[in-house]
Amino acid sequence: MTHFVTIITLSILALAFWPTSVIASSDETHEDLASQLSRMESKVTQLESLITALQKEVTRMKSIPTQIDRNSPATESDVAAVRQATTKIPRSCQDLRCMGQIISGMYAVMGNTSVEMVFCDFSKAPNDPSKL
Incomplete structure (x- = not known):
């Protein structure tokens, strides 16, 4: 209990x-x-x-x-300057690069007296020493 x-x-x-x-x-x-x-x-x-x-x-x-x-x-002179800059004939591959080209190939550039066809190699850096 x-x-x-x-x-x-x-x-x-x-x-x-x-x-x-x-x-x-x-x-x-x-x-x-x-x-x-x-x-x-x-x-x-x-x-x-x-x-x-x-x-x-x-x-x-x-x-x-x-x-x-x-x-x-924008003034008319500004528009004209832009139009002239974009229609300028390039004198070198460097000019083409500055204009925005990034694809390597044949391009028309202004030579000393006439337009010439040149090959631009955009796969290399602009300051590459092996560039022709």
């Missing part, structure tokens, strides 16, 4: 302390969640301010082309 009383006593003590451990665990979980919520709210605030700053920067950058257009209108 004493054995039975001991078991009952231990069972009652276990039941008495069990809810407090569950409550303590619940309190710790609540504190962890509150801490996580606080960190997340702080991060959201940071991200919102970053978004606002980026939106202002985008608005500023969108206005730049408009400012350039207003400040530097």
Whole structure:
């Protein structure tokens, strides 16, 4: 019978302390969640301010082309200079490279007195000593 009383006593003590451990665990979980919520709210605030700053920067950058257009209108002489530069007959492979040619091959260039066909090798660097 004493054995039975001991078991009952231990069972009652276990039941008495069990809810407090569950409550303590619940309190710790609540504190962890509150801490996580606080960190997340702080991060959201940071991200919102970053978004606002980026939106202002985008608005500023969108206005730049408009400012350039207003400040530097193209004149007829500017257009004529560009047209003349793009229609100029090249005198060398280097001129062709400067005009944007990148494919090696036969090209017409202006010689001393007439137009000549030359082979330009654009696969080599412009300052390559083995270049002919």
